[in-house]
Amino acid sequence: MKHNFGAGPCILPKEVFQEASQAVLDFDNTGLSILEISHRSKEFEAVVIETERLVRELLNVPHGYSVLFLQGGASQQFAMVPMNILPEGAKAAYLDTGVWASKAAKEAKKVGQVEVVASSSDRNYCYVPKGYEIPSDAAYFHFTSNNTIYGTEVFETPKASIPIVVDMSSDILSRNINVADYDLIYAGAQKNMGPAGVTLVIIKDDLFGKSGRTLPTIFGYEAHAKAGSMYNTPPVFSIYVSMLNLRWLKAKGGIAVIEQENIVKARTLYDEIERNPYFRGTADVADRSRMNVTFVMDTPELEAEFLALAKERNLIGIKGHRSVGGFRASIYNALSIGSINALVDAMQEFEEGKK
Structure with missing residues (x-):
């Protein structure tokens, strides 16, 4: 998948x-x-x-x-x-x-x-x-x-x-x-x-x-x-x-239901970005988008390595825009929490591999 x-x-x-x-x-x-x-x-x-x-x-x-x-x-x-x-x-x-x-x-x-x-x-x-x-x-x-x-x-x-x-x-x-x-x-x-x-x-x-x-x-x-x-x-x-x-x-169930799903998806990914020492969010916390999650690594040299792991785990389209760099996870309505969890798992796997 x-x-x-x-x-x-x-x-x-x-x-x-x-x-x-x-x-x-x-x-x-x-x-x-x-x-x-x-x-x-x-x-x-x-x-x-x-x-x-x-x-x-x-x-x-x-x-x-x-x-x-x-x-x-x-x-x-x-x-x-x-x-x-x-x-x-x-x-x-x-x-x-x-x-x-x-x-x-x-x-x-x-x-x-x-x-x-x-x-x-x-x-x-x-x-x-x-x-x-x-x-x-x-x-x-x-x-x-x-x-x-x-x-x-x-x-x-x-x-x-x-x-x-x-x-x-x-x-x-x-x-x-x-x-x-x-x-x-x-x-x-x-x-x-x-x-x-x-x-x-x-x-x-x-x-x-x-x-x-x-x-x-x-x-x-x-x-x-x-x-x-x-x-x-x-x-x-x-x-x-x-x-x-x-x-x-x-x-x-309409927009009220999808909004709650989007809140959970965004919170799950942002929480991992905050927790994981290898990643850092680029947008100010108060203004973070629920639709497009942007983040980078403090060690940019490792970004290519994480992109390679993401590809192996079938995580598609997370390379950030050239004006920001790093990564961008667009988590629109139809993206499931399962996909968010797959990305979080890859981030944790990357962290474990560096210990």
């Missing part, structure tokens, strides 16, 4: 893979593959309807929000957000907590003014800034809730008198949130929701047309909302597999 700690595309439940593979051969007894079925067919329209319903149910999305399934990933949202809600001559406020947050601000600067309210770049993004002020004259405030490369996560929603926009690509559906605290949520599906190719957007309807800009239709949120995410040919397979994964999450 392989234990997949890769940062994305994500691990998915085995039963989701099995059902999706069957649909590739014959979708819903239509005699057609999910890969070839018309996106205008009643069978696929039912998929989109159910996927939206599951998102609304699992996240308790309030009335007055639209749920969209778009393409282009979070990187496209870096541009679509300011295009849609940053008026000409106005400014947007951004919190810089890592590579993706920085890229989001960089794209917004191509559309209008950006004020970076705080940054943790001074310590290689190993913490989440605190005590910053969000300007009340900005059109919106943007932050990234989980930073996959650096292993930090924002657990308390910043308070502001202006619309709040959040990139939840790597922790969506992993913990309870109050959607009403946000005006726009976006998330690439490929961490916790489904395969790469679809991006979830949850947007308050009041934001439609807020920028006052004349946009190409495909870049306007309102057009996608009016078309039920069918303005252009949608990512059929990605939406379908996301639906299967959302069904799995609901059957487990």
Whole structure:
């Protein structure tokens, strides 16, 4: 058995893979593959309807929000957000907590003014800034809730008198949130929701047309909302597999249950990092991510040796990002506590071998 700690595309439940593979051969007894079925067919329209319903149910999305399934990933949202809600001559406020947050601000600067309210770049993004002020004259405030490369996560929603926009690509559906605290949520599906190719957007309807800009239709949120995410040919397979994964999450008991599992998984691994003299966490304790656990060795020369042991034990994808080094264990929803225990066992085996 392989234990997949890769940062994305994500691990998915085995039963989701099995059902999706069957649909590739014959979708819903239509005699057609999910890969070839018309996106205008009643069978696929039912998929989109159910996927939206599951998102609304699992996240308790309030009335007055639209749920969209778009393409282009979070990187496209870096541009679509300011295009849609940053008026000409106005400014947007951004919190810089890592590579993706920085890229989001960089794209917004191509559309209008950006004020970076705080940054943790001074310590290689190993913490989440605190005590910053969000300007009340900005059109919106943007932050990234989980930073996959650096292993930090924002657990308390910043308070502001202006619309709040959040990139939840790597922790969506992993913990309870109050959607009403946000005006726009976006998330690439490929961490916790489904395969790469679809991006979830949850947007308050009041934001439609807020920028006052004349946009190409495909870049306007309102057009996608009016078309039920069918303005252009949608990512059929990605939406379908996301639906299967959302069904799995609901059957487990929903987000309250998966959040508790994620807390246990993260605590188990962080406890071993704290205990084991060969490993050290890179993120400040208060800001440690439950989704991406980053750690290093005080003796970097030993890292290659531990990676070799991990490979022997079928622990896949734990090499850290080049900007941090060391190791990164991405422990998304579908990763079992058994896989966490396998990694902990390998860390303890490494320790024993050095005595």
